[in-house]
Amino acid sequence: MYERTPEQNLHYFARMDKVIETEVTIKDVCSDCNNGELSKLDKYFCNLFDLHIKNYVRKDETVNFQYDFDKLARWLLKVSYNSARSSKTNYEFLSRFTDYILRDVNRPDSLALFVQLIIPYKMPKRLLETFPRANELKNGEVFPDHTHAGEFEIHKEIYRFRPGRIVMVNSYSFYILIRPDDISERLWDKFIRRVPYLIPSAAQLHRMKHKVRIKASTIDTLQATKDFTKQNKAAYQEWKLSKQK
Secondary structure (H helix, E strand, C coil), X not given: CCCCCCCCCCEEECCCCEEECCCCCCCCCCHHHHHCHHHXXXXXXXXXXXXXXXXXXXXXXXXXXXXXXXXXXXXXXXXXXXXXXXXXXXXXXXXXXXXXXXXXXXXXXXXXXXXXXCECEECCHHHHCCCCCHHHCECCXXXXXXXXXXXXXXXXXXXXXXXXXXXXXXXXXXXXXXXXXXXXXXXXXXXXXXXXXXXXXXXXXXXXXXXXXXXXXXXXXXXXXXXXXXXXXXXXXXXXXXXXX
16 A cells, blocks of 8 residues: 555654654564465455545546455454554454454454545635645645544444544545444444434445445545644644754
8 A cells, every 4th residue: 555655655653643754563463464364455455446546536426436345344444453553542342353354254243334435625716825835736626645544433323332443545434333332233223324424425335235336425635634634733743843954
């Protein structure tokens, strides 16, 4: 993935609250796992990137998204688990999926996947005139050229709702939702049916299907990234000042 997105060379390391110019890695993964099943999952997602994700989605566009549920789910959980471990957030719960990630066994019934398509942010002319990097924009648009993995919550829908995980790569925001142990299947199914209204234009990825037609959401780059951009703003400013010395 890093070879496919060399322009995305800055990484926010939440546990240290720092922006760094290096790939964040998990060092205690065995070489057989890295070179075996995990490598196969990385290869799958790279192929998916080349087929779909490298192409930014525009307003009113529709994408016929082809996928393998288990391979995609395992890769997203792998990224989520590693992200959670590096930031020390909820990784104990995600550890229950390691057999599924590594060996494609014990597929969790409580797992639901959704994908939302993010569109470019059209910068207003008044801002464009003073924007220092305006010459880098195409038609005044800010594309979602970012990769992000972390937690997200849908508030007030289910009491004690366990945080879900989100993996964002370019226009594609993947949501991983896991049923809390104390929530019934009936209540969970009711909640899952409401997700496309809570996450605008999100499409569910089903286990027994291999493609889905997804319409671009109305969420743009600015809206999609404002929370974590605000979170790491101070760390980015600190990094920027260090580069000026």
